[in-house]
């Protein structure tokens with residue numbers, strides 16, 4: 001497999017004929033459970049809560065899309081660009097228990113998982129080859145869930161993924177005009193209008209975005225400005241507890257409407273090793289603002305109306321937020 005760049009959209013794609021071999025599946029037991037006999041390639045582990053030996057841990061993905069060894073060897077091919085699929089691909093085990101998800105685990109367990117995420121991003125950003133660290137969770141068959149056990153995944157890549165690149169460019173353009181962060185401006189308008197705010201908890205806000213890509217799309221953001229999730233999470237004691245509670249409550253609300261969802265964390269790119277040619281690195285700390293996006297998967301019918309180029313979302317955010325606010329959830 002290799003990475004190729006589309007010269008028109010400037011997006012990198014991973015392509016090639018050698019399909020990655022499927023993860024070796026153990027039929028009898030889950031490889032990620034605390035009592036599993038499988039020996040994972042452990043990367044990092046968080047201390048246990050309530051007497052367990054660990055609470056969350058990162059392991060190398062059993063069939064990684066990106067490989068950690070070597071240099072990306074970026075090179076031209078006529079007008080095109082290509083490079084080797086160098087990177088990191090890890091499974092982030094959210095909990096030692098098979099039935100404890102981000103919506104029903106204890107607040108202390110979710111906090112440890114979020115701290116693990118922050119530590120992994122910070123650690124991988126020390127590697128100058130990596131421009132971006134992505135964190136995502138696919139829950140449900142239609143979402144492309146890979147493992148039964150509650151897990152998220154991490155990839156560290158030698159390029160910035162397309163959606164983040166769009167956000168970085170838009171953030172920079174808005175900042176150039178107004179000298180303000182567009183995300184901060186969104187938060188203050190949403191709080192003032194109070195039509196799409198789902199919940200405010202500590203320093204965090206959950207809201208349904210003005211122009212959703214799918215029904216019940218929800219974002220969680222810090223109310224105070226910071227471009228980097230890992231810096232925010234590791235510097236502010238207790239902040240990850242509040243975020244964990246808000247995440248748990250938000251997922252509980254969403255799950256009253258849709259069981260399956262995608263979740264993605266957007267943080268700043270690796271500014272320790274900025275790109276020379278791309279201008280957006282200079283103001284990133286001022287014009288980018290980390291956030292979590294949750295995209296519920298509603299139904300096959302809604303999906304069939306979704307065009308690839310223009311998102312079609314048949315529930316307005318103002319309606320979605322009312323249904324989500326009224327959902328019966330645990331405290």
Ligand SMILES: [Zn+2]
Pocket residue numbers: 030031032033034097098148149150
């Ligand atoms: Zn398990």
Ligand SMILES: [Zn+2]
Pocket residue numbers: 181182183184185224225226288289
């Ligand atoms: Zn901001």
Ligand SMILES: [Zn+2]
Pocket residue numbers: 167266291293
């Ligand atoms: Zn985003």
